[in-house]
Amino acid sequence: xxxxxxxxxxxxxxxxxxxxxxxxxxxxxTVRVAADKVVIxxxxxxxxxxxxxxxxxxxxxxxxxxxxxxxxxxxPGDFTDLHSFTLKRLDHDIVSIxxxxxxxxxxxxxxxxxxxxxxxxxxxxxxxxxxxAIHREWALSLGRRSAIARMAHLFxxxxxxxxxxxxxxxxxxxxxxxxxxxxxxxxxxxxxxxRTLQELRRMALIEVENRRVTILDLDALKGVAEFDxxxxxxxxxTR
Amino acid sequence: xxxxxxxxxxxxxxxxxxxxxxxxxxxxxTVRVAADKVVIxxxxxxxxxxxxxxxxxxxxxxxxxxxxxxxxxxxPGDFTDLHSFTLKRLDHDIVSIxxxxxxxxxxxxxxxxxxxxxxxxxxxxxxxxxxxAIHREWALSLGRRSAIARMAHLFxxxxxxxxxxxxxxxxxxxxxxxxxxxxxxxxxxxxxxxRTLQELRRMALIEVENRRVTILDLDALKGVAEFDxxxxxxxxxTR
DNA sequence: CGCGGTGTTGAGACCTGTCAAGACGTGTGG
DNA sequence: CCACACGTCTTGACAGGTCTCAACACCGCG
Numbered sequence: 001x002x003x004x005x006x007x008x009x010x011x012x013x014x015x016x017x018x019x020x021x022x023x024x025x026x027x028x029x030t031v032r033v034a035a036d037k038v039v040i041x042x043x044x045x046x047x048x049x050x051x052x053x054x055x056x057x058x059x060x061x062x063x064x065x066x067x068x069x070x071x072x073x074x075x076p077g078d079f080t081d082l083h084s085f086t087l088k089r090l091d092h093d094i095v096s097i098x099x100x101x102x103x104x105x106x107x108x109x110x111x112x113x114x115x116x117x118x119x120x121x122x123x124x125x126x127x128x129x130x131x132x133a134i135h136r137e138w139a140l141s142l143g144r145r146s147a148i149a150r151m152a153h154l155f156x157x158x159x160x161x162x163x164x165x166x167x168x169x170x171x172x173x174x175x176x177x178x179x180x181x182x183x184x185x186x187x188x189x190x191x192x193x194x195r196t197l198q199e200l201r202r203m204a205l206i207e208v209e210n211r212r213v214t215i216l217d218l219d220a221l222k223g224v225a226e227f228d229x230x231x232x233x234x235x236x237x238t239r
Numbered sequence: 240x241x242x243x244x245x246x247x248x249x250x251x252x253x254x255x256x257x258x259x260x261x262x263x264x265x266x267x268x269t270v271r272v273a274a275d276k277v278v279i280x281x282x283x284x285x286x287x288x289x290x291x292x293x294x295x296x297x298x299x300x301x302x303x304x305x306x307x308x309x310x311x312x313x314x315p316g317d318f319t320d321l322h323s324f325t326l327k328r329l330d331h332d333i334v335s336i337x338x339x340x341x342x343x344x345x346x347x348x349x350x351x352x353x354x355x356x357x358x359x360x361x362x363x364x365x366x367x368x369x370x371x372a373i374h375r376e377w378a379l380s381l382g383r384r385s386a387i388a389r390m391a392h393l394f395x396x397x398x399x400x401x402x403x404x405x406x407x408x409x410x411x412x413x414x415x416x417x418x419x420x421x422x423x424x425x426x427x428x429x430x431x432x433x434r435t436l437q438e439l440r441r442m443a444l445i446e447v448e449n450r451r452v453t454i455l456d457l458d459a460l461k462g463v464a465e466f467d468x469x470x471x472x473x474x475x476x477t478r
Numbered sequence: 479c480g481c482g483g484t485g486t487t488g489a490g491a492c493c494t495g496t497c498a499a500g501a502c503g504t505g506t507g508g
Numbered sequence: 509c510c511a512c513a514c515g516t517c518t519t520g521a522c523a524g525g526t527c528t529c530a531a532c533a534c535c536g537c538g
Binding site (some may be wrong): 042043059061063064065067068069071083085086087088089091092111114115118121122125126128129130131132133135136137138139140142143144145186187226228230231233237239 | 281282300302304306326327350361365368375382425467470
């Protein structure tokens with residue numbers, strides 16, 4: 001299951017056999033959580049980071065007034081909170097969207113990586129910088145894209161990220177979010193998500209049924225989204 | 240002027256004398272740029288990172304349609320693109336808001352830091368994670384806060400960040416952004432920025448004149464913004 | 479069989495954008 | 509020293525995208 005993390009890293013850089021073993025040895029144990037749980041609460045002092053082995057999760061920020069905004073959706077192979085290694089506590093919750101299997105990585109072991117494996121350190125550092133790039137792209141969406149463009153953009157992003165870990169079938173993939181959760185990702189109400197989704201269907205760009213998305217016209221969807229994949233840093237390069 | 244970077248780092252962790260010297264030796268030279276210039280263009284292959292020694296800059300993302308969104312505002316002491324060390328190219332422009340003096344840090348020297356100074360590496364890693372936390376908070380603003388709350392939030396954020404480097408005078412600070420640039424930060428048009436600014440003035444929360452902001456009622460401003468400073472990670476903690 | 483979560487639809491309100499025009503102010507060249 | 513030009517700020521009228529509130533349909537599951 002940690003394979004997905006390795007796929008993600010190897011897509012961007014070379015990982016030696018020794019580094020791979022180091023990555024595997026990071027995990028102290030795994031845990032399971034049900035869907036719709038707060039896995040990590042904002043503000044808690046943390047001594048370990050988590051890797052999604054199976055399931056979908058998200059970084060969720062709450063306003064006292066009750067509004068909630070996702071900052072990133074996590075797929076298998078993602079660290080949900082590698083950044084907690086240096087931050088020590090999070091400014092957001094980690095929530096499970098589906099039931100999840102998570103690998104637990106003690107910060108003590110990450111510290112050893114920074115002391116002994118400079119290249120692997122840079123690879124992990126890159127990984128948190130990739131999260132930040134996704135945050136920026138979402139900020140651009142939230143600030144400047146229309147509802148329909150935002151939604152189209154998210155479907156494009158997820159297609160590419162799921163392709164990296166082999167979880168797509170052509171232009172189709174499982175999509176477990178409710179419309180309310182989609183709204184929390186896109187800064188929209190669930191009512192407007194519903195209408196926007198219908199609009200994308202009416203335009204024959206996507207199909208959604210049974211918690212599965214099929215992109216019918218990827219080029220057109222990218223056009224609506226003004227999608228440019230460079231923020232996902234999908235090319236391999238020595239870090 | 241690199242002092243501001245050290246202030247920022249020391250606010251969050253202890254920096255030894257040796258590390259301080261290492262930080263100082265990172266800088267190969269300095270450059271000056273005029274206001275309103277693209278300092279780094281998205282997509283360029285980069286071999287060095289920049290530190291703002293003097294002036295204000297921003298991370299700006301553009302849409303093909305011409306819309307622009309800032310993802311973060313950079314103050315003296317900020318790395319504008321420490322993340323380019325691992326990303327190698329940026330998904331956004333770095334633009335100068337005012338005339339700037341910038342310190343150039345070759346990536347080769349940062350690589351040596353990762354090989355020889357694990358704690359300083361973690362401090363720098365933290366710094367990029369702090370940028371990501373700011374991106375997340377901005378995403379929350381853009382997704383869920385009203386125009387007036389967003390604006391109030393930005394003024395609160397800048398007050399705290401400027402306090403770290405000693406660039407405030409009470410609750411007052413120089414604020415060089417035009418209303419159009421403020422709109423690019425907040426995901427608003429300049430017209431609506433103008434009206435929102437008037438509303439904050441009418442509520443007697445802030446005063447703006449001569450490119451200087453004075454916060455008249457910080458508690459009320461924080462209330463409007465639903466401001467919670469924990470995302471700025473202002474407490475000192477060993478990383 | 480009923481229930482809670484999810485999805486759908488409608489009507490109306492409101493926040494923010496668009497377009498357009500003019501005021502202000504500051505630096506520059508004649 | 510004046511005139512002008514340009515960027516910036518301000519204002520008004522109107523459009524439109526998204527939200528709110530409410531009701532109802534659907535459906536899987538206990």
